[in-house]
Amino acid sequence: MKIAFSPIGVIHTPYGSPEGVPVQPVFSEEKTATVEVFEEFREGLKDLDGFSHIILIYCFHKSDGYALRCRPFLDTVERGLFATRAPRRPNPVGLSVVELISVDSGTLTIAAPDMVDGTPLLDIKPYIKDFDVRTNMRSGWYEQAANKKQTVADKRFLTDTNAD
């Protein structure tokens, strides 16, 4: 069974290659980036400007293949892939919660990007407290992760030998 998606837009960021991209928006030092939504989909952006945060769903288009175990940037131990946010996944879907600064026609300005320039955008969803915020959660390996200082990507996911 194949499911075919087509981009609804493209994310423009200052990061030309995966190496050096912040691991998550929370680690980004870039102040803004833009999300270009293709003209045929812009009508769907109505009312989005009422939300301070949005969920961007996109394709890790620079990702090739996957490994079911990997060492996350923020840890020193190999983990199961689905317990990480690493880009080399069976379906290379990326997800970032970002602050929405403005909506101008088909261009969204967002804060603190963590995507490679040219990333194909698949969907935009409003971030809603009642749906998306959980408290009193446990965050597994992340809570004691030994390498939390590595907040930007290195080359480890650019080859298929990353699970060393």
Added chain:
Amino acid sequence: MKIAFSPIGVIHTPYGSPEGVPVQPVFSEEKTATVEVFEEFREGLKDLDGFSHIILIYCFHKSDGYALRCRPFLDTVERGLFATRAPRRPNPVGLSVVELISVDSGTLTIAAPDMVDGTPLLDIKPYIKDFDVRTNMRSGWYEQAANKKQTVADKRFLTDTNAD
């Protein structure tokens, strides 16, 4: 440009059709459901059991076509599609933050499902406070939504005339 994904598993829930499915996990009265991860991907589940909550990314497989404006279940006003979580989207990607109760080989037991039975699973990500929790956010139309009592789906997204 087409991006082809293949399911990594299937979500089993008590909801046989879209009508009557809870709008979000927070509205679900079902106590549990199961996520079956296909055997070839199970190695990637290692370490997931340390997380109390996970993000499921799946395909709205019962969704046909899309409308760029729609009236969300929880409101009485037509909104831009990307300001809603409605299922009829250009790329029918669904996203739910769910509580993870247990991991037993390739079967995850989750709390409070909000998907149709048989939903194709595309990805699993750990829910991590530092990445996914935002505070002091504005939630646009949702904050004053006039129909917050409608917490289960009706038929409106089962036809292409839902934007009435």
